[in-house]
Amino acid sequence: MTSFVKLANRHSGKILTIASVQGCDIYPVPSCDNRRSHDKMAISQRQMREQSPGRSFTRTCRGIALLMGLAKAKNWILLLGFLLCLICSDWAHSANVTVFASGLNNPRGLTFGPDGNLYVAEGGAAGNLSTVGRCEQVVPPIGPYTGGFTARISKITPDGTRTTVVDNFPSSATSPVSGSSISGFADVTFVGNTLYALLAGAGCSHGLAETDNAVLRVNADNTTTVVADLSAFLKTSRPESKCG
Numbered sequence: 104m105t106s107f108v109k110l111a112n113r114h115s116g117k118i119l120t121i122a123s124v125q126g127c128d129i130y131p132v133p134s135c136d137n138r139r140s141h142d143k144m145a146i147s148q149r150q151m152r153e154q155s156p157g158r159s160f161t162r163t164c165r166g167i168a169l170l171m172g173l174a175k176a177k178n179w180i181l182l183l184g185f186l187l188c189l190i191c192s193d194w195a196h197s198a199n200v201t202v203f204a205s206g207l208n209n210p211r212g213l214t215f216g217p218d219g220n221l222y223v224a225e226g227g228a229a230g231n232l233s234t235v236g237r238c239e240q241v242v243p244p245i246g247p248y249t250g251g252f253t254a255r256i257s258k259i260t261p262d263g264t265r266t267t268v269v270d271n272f273p274s275s276a277t278s279p280v281s282g283s284s285i286s287g288f289a290d291v292t293f294v295g296n297t298l299y300a301l302l303a304g305a306g307c308s309h310g311l312a313e314t315d316n317a318v319l320r321v322n323a324d325n326t327t328t329v330v331a332d333l334s335a336f337l338k339t340s341r342p343e344s345k346c347g
């Protein structure tokens with residue numbers, strides 16, 4: 104049975120939500136704000152303008168396709184019209200996006216801090232460590248997992264400069280045949296002036312022995328303190344779990 108844990112930020116109203124599944128492995132509940140990315144990504148700053156030529160062109164294309172449909176045009180013509188609209192939409196979207204910051208490795212949740220900087224949870228790049236033969240594994244084709252210590256949290260200043268807040272945290276990946284999906288730091292949020300993070304890439308069944316998924320507090324000296332050990336909680340609440 105899936106259990107949910109929430110850490111509420113009463114100051115900003117943001118909530119970290121985590122779903123616990125597969126023993127001691129913790130997965131964030133998917134949302135429209137946290138899309139998985141398996142390659143290094145750049146954060147983009149959208150500069151959308153309601154009256155921009157790109158948006159007008161997109162609306163024109165969609166109108167043409169609609170008229171073609173109403174006129175009961177032949178199927179191949181209608182298909183061509185919709186394809187044209189898709190191409191126009193992509194063109195217009197690209198014309199209104201600029202790179203704000205780069206150098207991120209599987210970015211996940213992000214939040215603005217009270218200092219005005221942007222804080223980004225990064226899943227990392229996993230690694231080649233394996234625990235096959237040491238503990239129960241996630242069954243194929245998703246498993247077995249491999250892992251490393253490549254997850255981190257980055258801070259991005261208003262001019263787009265990236266610096267590391269904390270690093271060398273558990274990061275794991277599913278099997279290559281399933282797409283090598285990355286888990287690491289899943290989300291970040293502030294409670295007052297204090298930064299908190301959700302770590303979701305640890306666990307023996309994720310290729311990283313003697314590591315735990317947890318809610319962490321990032322201290323002023325950039326060290327971390329475990330606020331809630333999620334893996335330990337699962338071991339206690341679900342004695343049948345065999346992960347370490």
